[in-house]
Amino acid sequence: MTLDPTLAAVSPAHAAGVDTRPHLLLLGGVPGAGKSTLIRQVADRHPDVRTLDPETVTRWLATRLPEVPYRLYRPLVHLWHTIATLVLVLVGPTVGHRTLLVHDPATRPGRRELLGRIAHARGWRTSLVMIDVPRVAAIDGQHERGRLVSSGSFDRHWHRWLDDQPRLLTAATFGDADGSWDRVHVVDRARAGERLATLL
Numbered sequence: 609m610t611l612d613p614t615l616a617a618v619s620p621a622h623a624a625g626v627d628t629r630p631h632l633l634l635l636g637g638v639p640g641a642g643k644s645t646l647i648r649q650v651a652d653r654h655p656d657v658r659t660l661d662p663e664t665v666t667r668w669l670a671t672r673l674p675e676v677p678y679r680l681y682r683p684l685v686h687l688w689h690t691i692a693t694l695v696l697v698l699v700g701p702t703v704g705h706r707t708l709l710v711h712d713p714a715t716r717p718g719r720r721e722l723l724g725r726i727a728h729a730r731g732w733r734t735s736l737v738m739i740d741v742p743r744v745a746a747i748d749g750q751h752e753r754g755r756l757v758s759s760g761s762f763d764r765h766w767h768r769w770l771d772d773q774p775r776l777l778t779a780a781t782f783g784d785a786d787g788s789w790d791r792v793h794v795v796d797r798a799r800a801g802e803r804l805a806t807l808l
Contacts, residue, residue, distance in 0.1 A: 630701035632732040633807060634723070634789070636714025637739035638765045639757045640749030642797045643711045646739075649801060650709055654808055658705040660696060662689040666755075678755055697727050707808055714738060715768040717787075724788025735807055736789040738769075738776060739800045 635643050644663040651659045662685050669681055693710050701708070714720050714736060724734045741749070743766060750756045757765075779785065779792040786792045795803045 627733050629731055629733040631707045631735065631807070632697060632724075632727045633707065633709045633735050633737060633804070634714055634720070635709060635711055635737050635739070635804070636720075637741065638713060638715065638746045638769050639762055640746035640753070641739040641741045642749055642800065643739060644753070646800055646804065647709060647711055650804065650808070656704055657707045657709055657808055658696070658702070659709045659711075660689070660692055661711040662686065663711070665689070679758075693723070694726070697723065697732065698730055700730055700732075708732075709804075709808075713765055715765045715772065717768075717772060720789070721787045728788055734789045735791040735793065736776075736786065737793045737795065737800070737804055737807070739797055740773070740794055741797050745797070 635647065637643050644661050647659050647661045647663075650657055665688050666678065666685050669676075669685070670678070673681065689711075693712070696708055696710075712720075712723075720736070724736075727734050746766075747756075747762070750762075773794070776786060776792050777794050780794045784792070791807075793803055793807075
């Protein structure tokens with residue numbers, strides 16, 4: 609589906625003024641979409657934004673367990689990331705960090721909705737940014753990072769994304785919320801950094 613990169617979601621609830629609540633940004637996309645690359649760029653350019661990316665713990669483990677294949681400790685990485693995300697959302701913003709940017713495929717609607725509800729209960733405003741890439745580009749992205757998810761896992765992510773895409777595109781186009789997510793943005797990889805910068 610062709611995206612219009614000029615489309616930007618504006619939540620009606622926030623159109624009348626500036627929302628001063630802390631901001632939870634969920635950066636989603638299938639494996640290989642480019643989430644970690646974008647989060648590293650944000651961390652370098654915006655020290656006031658707190659970022660959470662499983663790639664950080666993956667690199668930490670890889671340097672200490674160089675002989676162990678990633679597939680063997682991947683469940684530990686995912687568990688750590690899930691727990692760290694919940695803790696930071698529940699604790700709320702810290703001094704100097706009122707924006708939290710979290711890496712997540714965001715292809716599981718139930719998990720995505722639950723995270724948004726928890727965030728709202730803790731006083732966050734929520735934005736979902738989905739990076740939309742062609743299937744072949746996502747697979748190439750996995751090769752470039754030197755780490756492939758299994759074909760079965762990738763297929764599940766891909767098909768869930770295809771199921772969600774029409775609804776999320778509609779929400780992004782018309783400024784509608786999607787469940788517990790106040791704003792939705794669907795962008796291609798080339799425009800993702802530019803769009804994210806407007807939300808920080």
